[in-house]
Amino acid sequence: MFLAxxxxxxxxxxxxxxxxxxxxxxxxxxxxxxxxxGLAQQNTQALxxxxxxxxxxxxxxxDSLSQSLITKQTTDKLSLTKHEAYVGQxxxxxxxxxxxxxxxxxxxxxxxxxxxxxxxxxxxxxPTTNHQILVDDSFKDNGYRLGDxxxxxxxxxxYQIVGFTHNAKLSVxxxxxxxxxxxxxxxxxxxxxxxxxxxxxxxTFKGAESSLRTLSLSQFINKLPGYSAQNxxxxxxxxxxxxxxxxxxxxxxxILTMQKLPNYAVLRAQGIPAKVLVTTTITQALLLVVGGLxxxxxxxxxxxxxxPFGVPLAFNVPLLVGVTGGILLTGVIGALIPxxxxxxxxxxSVIGG
Amino acid sequence: xxxxxxxKNVNKTFGHGTNEVQVLTGVNFEAVAGxxxxxxxxxxxxxxxxxxxxxxxxxxxxxxxxxEDRSLLALSGKARDAFRLNQIGFIxxxxxxxxxxxxxDQFTLVDRVKKQGNLSTTELATLLEQLGIAELTQQYPGxxxxxxxxxxxxxxxxxQNPEIILADEPTxxxxxxxxxxxxxxxxxxxxxxxxxxxxxxxxxxLQEFADKTYKIMDGRMTLS
Ligand SMILES: Nc1ncnc2c1ncn2[C@@H]1O[C@H](COP(=O)(O)OP(=O)(O)O)[C@@H](O)[C@H]1O
Ligand SMILES: [Mg+2]
Numbered sequence: 231m232f233l234a235x236x237x238x239x240x241x242x243x244x245x246x247x248x249x250x251x252x253x254x255x256x257x258x259x260x261x262x263x264x265x266x267x268g269l270a271q272q273n274t275q276a277l278x279x280x281x282x283x284x285x286x287x288x289x290x291x292x293d294s295l296s297q298s299l300i301t302k303q304t305t306d307k308l309s310l311t312k313h314e315a316y317v318g319q320x321x322x323x324x325x326x327x328x329x330x331x332x333x334x335x336x337x338x339x340x341x342x343x344x345x346x347x348x349x350x351x352x353x354x355x356x357p358t359t360n361h362q363i364l365v366d367d368s369f370k371d372n373g374y375r376l377g378d379x380x381x382x383x384x385x386x387x388x389y390q391i392v393g394f395t396h397n398a399k400l401s402v403x404x405x406x407x408x409x410x411x412x413x414x415x416x417x418x419x420x421x422x423x424x425x426x427x428x429x430x431x432x433x434t435f436k437g438a439e440s441s442l443r444t445l446s447l448s449q450f451i452n453k454l455p456g457y458s459a460q461n462x463x464x465x466x467x468x469x470x471x472x473x474x475x476x477x478x479x480x481x482x483x484x485i486l487t488m489q490k491l492p493n494y495a496v497l498r499a500q501g502i503p504a505k506v507l508v509t510t511t512i513t514q515a516l517l518l519v520v521g522g523l524x525x526x527x528x529x530x531x532x533x534x535x536x537x538p539f540g541v542p543l544a545f546n547v548p549l550l551v552g553v554t555g556g557i558l559l560t561g562v563i564g565a566l567i568p569x570x571x572x573x574x575x576x577x578x579s580v581i582g583g
Numbered sequence: 584x585x586x587x588x589x590x591k592n593v594n595k596t597f598g599h600g601t602n603e604v605q606v607l608t609g610v611n612f613e614a615v616a617g618x619x620x621x622x623x624x625x626x627x628x629x630x631x632x633x634x635x636x637x638x639x640x641x642x643x644x645x646x647x648x649x650x651e652d653r654s655l656l657a658l659s660g661k662a663r664d665a666f667r668l669n670q671i672g673f674i675x676x677x678x679x680x681x682x683x684x685x686x687x688d689q690f691t692l693v694d695r696v697k698k699q700g701n702l703s704t705t706e707l708a709t710l711l712e713q714l715g716i717a718e719l720t721q722q723y724p725g726x727x728x729x730x731x732x733x734x735x736x737x738x739x740x741x742x743q744n745p746e747i748i749l750a751d752e753p754t755x756x757x758x759x760x761x762x763x764x765x766x767x768x769x770x771x772x773x774x775x776x777x778x779x780x781x782x783x784x785x786x787x788x789l790q791e792f793a794d795k796t797y798k799i800m801d802g803r804m805t806l807s
Binding site for chain 2: 232233236237239240241493496497498499500501502503504506577578
């Protein structure tokens with residue numbers, strides 16, 4: 231620690247540059263991870279609030295809720311309990327007088343079932359009639375207010391916003407909760423169709439009908455349009471970034487170590503054990519990386535606080551721990567590469583002729 | 584009297600085949616505690632090679648190095664490090680201070696690695712006073728003149744309070760007055776503190792402080 235600190239103090243510019251580089255890499259990795267997580271969340275937030283484990287869809291719907299239709303004939307044959315709930319999905323464009331159009335996902339649900347019970351409002355109340363809707367609070371950010379009368383697609387009727395709910399996003403669009411009859415109108419189907427899908431919070435649930443296919447909710451989420459591709463893209467970007475960061479940090483530490491070899495040779499000649507020099511190098515790398523991480527995390531926090539609405543930046547503890555651990559590991563590996571050279575340093579090289 | 588440091592029939596060659604150079608040939612040497620042994624020879628005669636072999640930094644091609652009758656060559660790398668740290672004070676010819684440590688920190692570093700047996704604070708202060716570098720403790724090596732650097736290097740080696748001091752051209756950058764200071768300091772260390780002191784140099788001004796003088800020429804050593 232002594233040698234490591236003294237050297238950093240004496241070579242402020244050189245070490246400052248390295249810390250600066252680590253800060254930038256850290257910042258980029260944090261922000262990218264945050265965006266990846268934030269986007270992933272906006273794909274599934276609405277589903278997460280239901281706390282469901284299975285969903286049954288029409289087997290011809292290619293695992294897509296918005297493509298799925300289940301007839302009343304089919305549902306009548308199932309013995310559904312209070313653990314199951316009907317849901318129907320339709321893409322909508324919402325418009326209120328004097329407001330911008332908003333693309334949203336309409337979810338039709340039934341009043342006495344568990345999805346309805348688990349919804350929470352941050353303002354107003356849950357819909358009680360066909361012409362009432364509960365909407366995601368991003369509507370509020372876009373200027374919509376309680377009581378606004380909204381048209382959905384080209385339906386003639388008006389739907390009144392009676393409540394706002396928080397974190398209701400599906401496929402990165404705000405959710406509009408309404409009734410199943412409204413969903414039928416939006417999907418242009420007759421009442422012979424009961425719902426789009428049947429959601430259950432029991433892990434043992436199975437839609438035991440040949441026309442139905444039952445998926446776990448995580449299977450269903452992975453089939454959401456674009457969801458897997460998006461996550462994979464981010465994972466690759468973050469993975470590559472980590473590898474590049476490791477190479478860059480390793481190269482810097484390598485160059486740094488090479489420049490210090492004459493000093494190390496002097497110390498070796500004086501009988502200072504190679505172990506001390508190796509410890510010094512690794513301590514130094516850790517100090518630089520931890521310093522860079524702290525500043526990078528600070529910058530990220532600052533960014534989050536000044537970022538405008540709508541940029542989906544979100545973090546959770548496992549994500550932060552993973553990213554931080556990855557960068558720390560990167561630094562240690564970078565510092566370990568030149569260890570062999572330190573161990574072989576030849577004190578004779580500094581004893582001049 | 585048992586010699587503190589002895590080299591027996593030491594040969595050293597570098598390179599192979601047609602590139603082979605014999606730098607030391609049949610060197611026999613003894614240094615005893617309480618004496619200053621001087622090795623005088625021109626540049627390229629093998630002085631530094633001799634000194635690094637004596638200090639366990641290099642191994643000879645053949646021959647034996649004995650410290651208090653124990654073979655230095657038989658020691659493991661780790662044990663040789665410990666030997667250098669605890670029993671040998673190297674005063675290197677050039678570039679022998681760590682550039683990012685102030686003069687004071689050069690001594691602190693020794694304390695960190697070698698926890699005991701170093702000079703006390705007052706002994707160090709006296710030493711720095713004697714060498715005329717007491718004012719320089721907060722300077723970095725880059726801010727020192729050649730002569731000041733050399734004296735700091737001497738102080739650093741003596742700080743470890745080793746039994747054997749190996750000095751390579753310790754007076755190269757010093758004027759005659761400073762040569763006298765360093766010469767009598769080494770002489771006093773031998774006499775009062777019972778150290779074995781080996782100085783290799785081409786500086787004839789040091790001869791008056793030596794108890795015995797070897798001559799080295801083309802890798803062959805003779806006692807004069
Ligand atoms: N590692 C080495 N490889 C080849 N030749 C060497 C090496 N070290 C020293 N020499 C040669 O050995 C001779 C003696 O060198 P040295 O011991 O440094 O002499 P001095 O210190 O007396 O000037 C010189 O000719 C030098 O070129
Ligand atoms: Mg020399």
